[in-house]
Amino acid sequence: MKPKQNHFPTLSLRASLLLLILELSLPFWLYTALNSEKMVLAKLLFGLITAGMLIILILPENSKG
Amino acid sequence: MPLNLFTWLLSLLPLLVVMALMLGLRASGKRASAAGWVSAVLVSSLAFGGSWKVLAYAQVKALWMSLDVLYIVWGALLLYNLVHEAGAIQAISAWLPSVSGDKAVQVLLVSWLMVSFLQGMGGFGVPMAVCAPILVGMGYCPVLAVVMTAIGHAWAVNFGSMATAFQALMAVTGLSGAVLAPKAAILLGLAILPSGMIVAVLGSGWRGLRHTFPLLCLVSLVMGTVQYTLAVNGLWNLAATTASLAGLLVMLLFLRISHFRQNPAFSAQSAPSSDLLVLVSPYLILMLVGFAVVLIPPLNAFLSRTAFSLTLPELSTKLGWITAAEQTRPLHPFSHPGSILLFTVLVSWLIYTRKGFLSEGAGRRIARNVVKSAGDASLGVIAMVGVAAVMTTSGMTNLLARGLSQSISKTLYPAMAPFIGVLGAFLTGSNNNSNVLFGVLQMETASLLGLDVPLILAAQTAGGSLGSVMSPAKVIVGCSTVGLSQKEGLVMRRLVLLDLIPVVIVAAAALIWSLLGGAGG
Numbered sequence: 382m383k384p385k386q387n388h389f390p391t392l393s394l395r396a397s398l399l400l401l402i403l404e405l406s407l408p409f410w411l412y413t414a415l416n417s418e419k420m421v422l423a424k425l426l427f428g429l430i431t432a433g434m435l436i437i438l439i440l441p442e443n444s445k446g
Numbered sequence: 447m448p449l450n451l452f453t454w455l456l457s458l459l460p461l462l463v464v465m466a467l468m469l470g471l472r473a474s475g476k477r478a479s480a481a482g483w484v485s486a487v488l489v490s491s492l493a494f495g496g497s498w499k500v501l502a503y504a505q506v507k508a509l510w511m512s513l514d515v516l517y518i519v520w521g522a523l524l525l526y527n528l529v530h531e532a533g534a535i536q537a538i539s540a541w542l543p544s545v546s547g548d549k550a551v552q553v554l555l556v557s558w559l560m561v562s563f564l565q566g567m568g569g570f571g572v573p574m575a576v577c578a579p580i581l582v583g584m585g586y587c588p589v590l591a592v593v594m595t596a597i598g599h600a601w602a603v604n605f606g607s608m609a610t611a612f613q614a615l616m617a618v619t620g621l622s623g624a625v626l627a628p629k630a631a632i633l634l635g636l637a638i639l640p641s642g643m644i645v646a647v648l649g650s651g652w653r654g655l656r657h658t659f660p661l662l663c664l665v666s667l668v669m670g671t672v673q674y675t676l677a678v679n680g681l682w683n684l685a686a687t688t689a690s691l692a693g694l695l696v697m698l699l700f701l702r703i704s705h706f707r708q709n710p711a712f713s714a715q716s717a718p719s720s721d722l723l724v725l726v727s728p729y730l731i732l733m734l735v736g737f738a739v740v741l742i743p744p745l746n747a748f749l750s751r752t753a754f755s756l757t758l759p760e761l762s763t764k765l766g767w768i769t770a771a772e773q774t775r776p777l778h779p780f781s782h783p784g785s786i787l788l789f790t791v792l793v794s795w796l797i798y799t800r801k802g803f804l805s806e807g808a809g810r811r812i813a814r815n816v817v818k819s820a821g822d823a824s825l826g827v828i829a830m831v832g833v834a835a836v837m838t839t840s841g842m843t844n845l846l847a848r849g850l851s852q853s854i855s856k857t858l859y860p861a862m863a864p865f866i867g868v869l870g871a872f873l874t875g876s877n878n879n880s881n882v883l884f885g886v887l888q889m890e891t892a893s894l895l896g897l898d899v900p901l902i903l904a905a906q907t908a909g910g911s912l913g914s915v916m917s918p919a920k921v922i923v924g925c926s927t928v929g930l931s932q933k934e935g936l937v938m939r940r941l942v943l944l945d946l947i948p949v950v951i952v953a954a955a956a957l958i959w960s961l962l963g964g965a966g967g
Contacts, residue, residue, distance in 0.1 A: 394817070394818060394821065397821045397822060397825065398817065398821050400825060401821055401824050401825055401828075404509075404825065404828050405509065405513075405516075405824075405828070408505050408506045408508070408509035409506075409509070411502055411505065411506060412506045412756060415499070415502060415503065415506070423499075423502060424498060426502075427498060427501065427502045427505065430505055431484075431487070434480045434483050434484055434829060434832075435480075435484065437476055437477060437480035437825055437829065438477055438480040438481050438484060
């Protein structure tokens with residue numbers, strides 16, 4: 382009997398790096414948006430940071446990278 | 447927010463989530479930290495009145511705090527991968543048996559003394575990241591290697607890293623080093639021997655502990671005395687580094703004259719070869735440059751001229767918890783330990799290339815390994831520091847500490863104080879941040895209860911020092927060089943219980959000290 386294939390997307394090394402770059406750069410844009418009172422943009426940026434955290438939490442890691 | 451069992455447990459929830467995922471479900475550090483971050487944001491917004499603006503500024507603050515750590519982490523991993531590529535780790539592992547054929551002594555040299563000495567150069571898990579691979583090279587399993595190096599240097603965190611944690615305690619409490627240092631040095635001195643004993647048992651069993659016990663006692667006494675003497679004389683910046691260096695020298699001297707010297711050709715063989723000296727030269731350069739930047743005031747002033755910081759406004763939750771407006775800790779790009787590491791990497795690269803220690807394609811291999819291990823570790827650190835920032839700006843951390851301090855009687859509070867330090871360090875990954883978070887709270891509680899303030903603050907920073915090594919943020923870094931990325935939960939499961947042993951000893955000592963009338967001081 383064939384083992385069940387898992388088609389759930391995984392977090393590859395490249396995706397992890399992209400996430401890292403986003404999590405490092407977005408707060409700077411967020412800070413600028415907050416200081417210049419651009420609240421809609423700030424909310425959007427905070428939403429993106431939250432989405433990044435959710436991706437880290439939900440997607441399983443790919444050990445092959 | 448009123449303090450009751452329900453609100454206290456809510457405040458604790460993000461930490462419970464991280465602990466449960468890492469210890470129970472063996473989740474990776476970054477996933478557990480991300481889960482902690484999401485739960486902290488949910489608890490803050492749903493129960494603590496944390497508006498999106500408060501949470502957004504908390505994330506900005508978290509990034510700034512993370513940058514300080516990540517710069518060191520990337521630099522340390524770059525240095526580690528360079529020396530590994532050149533063969534230095536293998537060479538050190540091969541040289542150690544010639545110093546002593548005794549496995550227990552070898553393990554103490556690396557995971558008790560060398561790791562503590564490196565803590566003087568820079569913390570944040572880097573000493574573990576450097577020493578754990580050497581133990582793996584000696585044949586230890588990676589999990590045990592990280593656990594041993596973590597426990598081995600826990601006593602040196604407070605006065606290590608140029609005593610940044612101790613300086614933070616002085617800064618937030620307004621008390622001088624002369625008042626705080628003696629009791630802090632004594633409490634941490636008491637943790638030296640248990641740390642070494644645990645390492646000896648883990649590395650070579652009870653038999654290994656039995657026959658190294660006299661040596662352990664001697665070296666512990668020397669290190670404790672040196673650390674105390676330097677700390678009470680205003681040299682707290684160098685107290686742990688000098689103490690561990692003194693310990694290393696005493697052990698090597700002892701090995702030359704005692705029965706531990708099993709090899710008849712010991713003296714000739716134990717002298718490092720010129721190749722080995724070149725291979726370990728990056729660590730010598732790191733020490734030299736690190737001390738020069740810190741100890742030469744004109745050089746330090748010149749390199750520290752450029753500084754960046756952010757201005758954060760006063761933040762208030764819907765429930766009225768106020769975080770005062772503040773300037774973030776300045777980032778000095780040129781005198782930062784991360785820059786010192788990068789400079790060391792550059793010089794070491796030139797030396798290795800000149801000596802022919804780097805084969806073709808070394809640069810590409812080093813870059814790939816650094817990105818692979820540092821990428822995951824960085825995400826974990828950002829998320830975990832984010833948890834701490836959200837909890838602090840929402841008033842959750844304060845509520846946790848208030849709950850602990852109010853539910854404990856005056857008599858027992860000195861025994862509780864180190865655990866509050868542990869909590870802060872576990873949460874933030876740093877003894878320094880634990881002191882910033884809880885220093886004032888501990889001082890105020892001690893004053894209200896009529897307890898000896900320096901003793902309680904000493905217990906706080908001792909707990910922070912011992913507890914920081916089991917924080918997810920540090921364990922993630924420690925695991926990154928021994929192939930345990932995404933398996934940090936395995937380390938945490940073994941580390942937490944063992945690391946609590948020295949904490950309990952410090953707690954008992956603080957309690958006895960307080961009961962015996964140290965409180966009068």
